Amino acid sequence: MIDIHSHVPTHRHEVPADELVVNEKWRPDRAVAATTTWTDYESAFADVEISVCFTIARDRKQVDSALNDRVAEFVAAAPARRLGFLSVHPEVPGALDEVERARLDLGLVGIKLGPNYQVFDPLGDAALQLYAYAQTHGLPMLFHQGASPVREAPLRYAHPLVMDEIAIRFPELRVVMAHMGHPWQRDTIVTIRKHPHVYADISALFYRPWSFYEGLRLATEWGALDKLLFGSDFPIATPAETAAGLRSVNEPIAGTALPAVPLDAIEAIVNRDPLPLLGLAHPGGG
Ligand SMILES: [Zn+2]
Numbered sequence: 001m002i003d004i005h006s007h008v009p010t011h012r013h014e015v016p017a018d019e020l021v022v023n024e025k026w027r028p029d030r031a032v033a034a035t036t037t038w039t040d041y042e043s044a045f046a047d048v049e050i051s052v053c054f055t056i057a058r059d060r061k062q063v064d065s066a067l068n069d070r071v072a073e074f075v076a077a078a079p080a081r082r083l084g085f086l087s088v089h090p091e092v093p094g095a096l097d098e099v100e101r102a103r104l105d106l107g108l109v110g111i112k113l114g115p116n117y118q119v120f121d122p123l124g125d126a127a128l129q130l131y132a133y134a135q136t137h138g139l140p141m142l143f144h145q146g147a148s149p150v151r152e153a154p155l156r157y158a159h160p161l162v163m164d165e166i167a168i169r170f171p172e173l174r175v176v177m178a179h180m181g182h183p184w185q186r187d188t189i190v191t192i193r194k195h196p197h198v199y200a201d202i203s204a205l206f207y208r209p210w211s212f213y214e215g216l217r218l219a220t221e222w223g224a225l226d227k228l229l230f231g232s233d234f235p236i237a238t239p240a241e242t243a244a245g246l247r248s249v250n251e252p253i254a255g256t257a258l259p260a261v262p263l264d265a266i267e268a269i270v271n272r273d274p275l276p277l278l279g280l281a282h283p284g285g286g
Contacts, residue, residue, distance in 0.1 A: 003051040003239050004274045005142065005178060005203040005231030008074045008084075009036040025149040026236050029207050036235045038077065044238040045081075050275070050283060051239075054085035054112035054142070060119060063088060063098040072106035080284035083275075085110035085142060089118050090126040096133055103137060109280055114144035115162075116153035122162050131170045140174035140278035142201075145181040145188065160187040167195040174278040176229060179204050185215030192227040199277065200224075202269060203231035206245025209252045216249055216261040225265040229274040243270055 011019070014037060021034040045051055054071060057064045068086045075084040086102035088095045090113075102108045111134055115122040122143075134141050145158050156162075160181035167175060177200040181188035192198050205212045219225045230246075232239040246269060250260045275282055 001048050001230065001239060001243065001270060002273055002275065003045070003048050003232050003234070004176060004229045005201045006041075006045070006051050006053045006234040006239075007036075008053045008055050008071050009038050009041045009235075011035060011037050013037060026204075027207050032236055034235065038074070041074075041234065042078075044232075044234055044240075048081075048239050050081055050083065052083045052085060052110070052142075054087060054110075056112055056114050056117055056144075057087040057089050058118060060089055060092065062092050063094050065098055065101070068098065068102040068106055068108060072102070072108060075107070083110070083280065083283055084108045085112040085140075087112045088130070089120060090130045091120050091124070095126065096129065099130065099133060099139075103139065110140040110142065110278070112142050112144075114153075114158070116148055116155060116158035117144060117150060119152065119154065119157070122157055123165060128169070131166060131173055135170045135173040138174075138279050140176065140280065142176040142178060144179070145177045145200075146179050146184055147182055160184050160191055163188075163198060164191045164195070167191070167198050171195070171197070173197060175199065176201055176231075176274075176278070178231070179233070180215050180219075180228070182208070182215070183211055185211065186218050189215075189218050189222045189224045193222050193224040199227050199229050199274070201229045201231035202246060203233035203242065204236050206242060206249070207237070209249075212245070213249050213252050213261065216266075217259065220259075220261055220265065225262075225268070228269050229272060229277075230269055246270060 015035045023034045071084040075082045086108040175198045180200045232242040
């Protein structure tokens with residue numbers, strides 16, 4: 001199992017009580033500790049062969065190089081099992097220099113962006129320059145897509161149809177659209193089916209069982225199941241929970257005549273190796 005979507009722990013060691021953050025809105029079924037430790041991550045990923053991990057640069061005034069350093073440090077603790085993606089705010093001064101540093105000096109192999117959380121226009125000049133750099137240097141990009149409960153995060157910056165325009169302009173760029181663009185799964189599916197290098201991850205979806213089932217059925221009917229990648233969005237969910245949720249995707253239609261998501265396609269998502277699809281080598285050369 002390879003997890004394409006996980007968040008680097010907020011803390012190396014135990015989280016001090018006054019720094020503990022619990023999020024009530026991420027999942028409808030339970031609260032989630034947003035603060036995590038290296039040990040939390042290690043135990044959640046014990047059965048995961050390789051994981052891609054990152055965080056997101058929210059500073060809108062200056063480059064946050066400490067953030068990329070933190071990702072590289074975490075990857076270095078298990079270099080055969082982790083790949084790190086860098087993050088920058090595309091509009092801050094020196095953004096591309098930081099990308100270059102994170103790629104060459106830190107060995108980070110992709111870019112994570114959340115245009116809504118970071119509040120930048122995903123089709124603006126600075127963003128387009130970043131995509132051009134990523135395409136030239138073979139850095140895959142993972143974009144947060146779709147809903148977020150953050151009030152200040154503009155939803156239209158995370159709408160999946162924006163990715164269609166990016167993919168038209170940068171046809172060699174490798175892209176992962178997170179969360180199948182929830183709740184705009186259909187807009188994500190029509191985007192990934194037409195662009196050979198654009199994929200979607202299934203992270204953070206299983207706990208909304210109807211829209212998860214519907215999204216995977218749409219992917220079945222539109223022939224896009226082979227463009228779906230396994231991801232947990234840890235700490236929102238663990239990889240094991242996500243695999244179990246995926247294997248239960250047909251539960252909402254039990255006892256009905258509604259069509260199922262094919263079981264072999266579900267196993268194919270769990271077992272898919274996304275690294276070659278994104279132009280990434282296996283860490284440690286394996
Ligand atoms: Zn995430």
